[in-house]
Amino acid sequence: MLFLTKRRTKKMPSHHLLCILSPSLSLLLFFFFSSASFHGVHSTFSTICDPVASSFLCGNVSIEYPFWNESDDPVHCGYPGLGIICPFGSPHPIPLLGDGAFFVTDINYHNKTLTLVDIDVAGQRCPKALHNLTIGSLPLDYNSADVNLTFFFNCSAPPPVSSPFVAIDCLQFRDNRSYVSVNMGWEEEEAGASDVVSDCEDTMVASVKGTEVTAAKVVEVFAWAMSRGFVLDWEAAKECSACELSGGGCAFNQTEELLCFCKDGSNHTDGSVCKGRIEVLILHRCSMESIF
Known part of the structure; x- marks a missing residue:
């Protein structure tokens, strides 16, 4: 069945404007439009993911980000699906x-x-x-x-x-x-x-x-x-690329809700990323859009 809708004039999204403005003005507008997003909604997770603290040794294999300890609760610090089980006394980790x-x-x-x-x-x-x-x-x-x-x-x-x-x-x-x-x-x-x-x-x-x-x-x-x-x-998980470009790391909870954890101890569940390295993110977004 074909549904017809009224044709509307398509407005240029604000982030497209950033790609055609000067880098300094783009950076200023980026702060203006997304300051709320970068400060974001801090999650209520009780565990803050620390790439160093989250790593552990299982047998002779070091388990580090983006792999994670399956026993971690309630937050898994890494990519979904890359959990590791380390049975007591086992010489090898089991994915x-x-x-x-x-x-x-x-x-x-x-x-x-x-x-x-x-x-x-x-x-x-x-x-x-x-x-x-x-x-x-x-x-x-x-x-x-x-x-x-x-x-x-x-x-x-x-x-x-x-x-x-x-x-x-x-x-x-x-x-x-x-x-x-x-x-x-x-x-x-x-x-x-x-x-x-x-x-x-x-x-x-x-x-x-x-x-x-x-x-x-x-x-x-x-x-x-x-x-x-x-x-x-x-390779880098697609859903984690923006977070990692901002200097953060990916994590998720038991309901598969993704969050971005940052070096300053903050973490976000609203799709926002870490503070800093913003210009890199702008250039990354613009370069990706120029490809398509």
């Missing part, structure tokens, strides 16, 4: 990703990388991949150096002769066998891949570091490669 099916072996805050290992394959001589990781809308992505191991488990028929799949003897069950390949990536042989899947009980894809496995020796090294894990990259 909330993948329903606790993975653990963290390393976080590189300089390169912004996170190394994960499937809990069920660690230390196994002949592991069977059981978990896929769904990233969804989180600010995460697989590292470009990762490769995929594609497994077909408990197959009643062998794969096509031309396929790259190799039998895994240690996973043989009676007359059924399991197979693995590195980066299946078929285009011309998709029909052959479908035949393999149809004769197998299960298929699974596991990411590993590309430096730990080769196609020629995939059977000999797949267990080692899986025990070494895979790498995820993270």
Whole structure:
């Protein structure tokens, strides 16, 4: 159904005016129009997020912003979805990703990388991949150096002769066998891949570091490669970009309400940002609008 509305003359928003005025006048008007916003509505949270105080050590891994301690209450200091569980006595932190099916072996805050290992394959001589990781809308992505191991488990028929799949003897069950390949990536042989899947009980894809496995020796090294894990990259969460540009950090409460916490101890839940570095924010907004 199409709804018609009266056409109105579109007014130029005040922040567009800032982009065409001189920097000094823009700064003055920015203070005038948004002073209430910068002083903002201070939240009623009882905990003020401090990037230093909020960091902690779990096993040998330092957990810092934008990751956060799942036990923190009522405020989680970091990005939604990047919570970390640290069970008592555990040598490794467990992220909330993948329903606790993975653990963290390393976080590189300089390169912004996170190394994960499937809990069920660690230390196994002949592991069977059981978990896929769904990233969804989180600010995460697989590292470009990762490769995929594609497994077909408990197959009643062998794969096509031309396929790259190799039998895994240690996973043989009676007359059924399991197979693995590195980066299946078929285009011309998709029909052959479908035949393999149809004769197998299960298929699974596991990411590993590309430096730990080769196609020629995939059977000999797949267990080692899986025990070494895979790498995820993270980027700034979109909803936190303005806050971080102002020198603050992102946090949220149990109802997923976002706030911006600042170095002066203030925190805001009304979409405002920290005092200072305002001209940087103006230039950032103008540059983004010029792109579009």
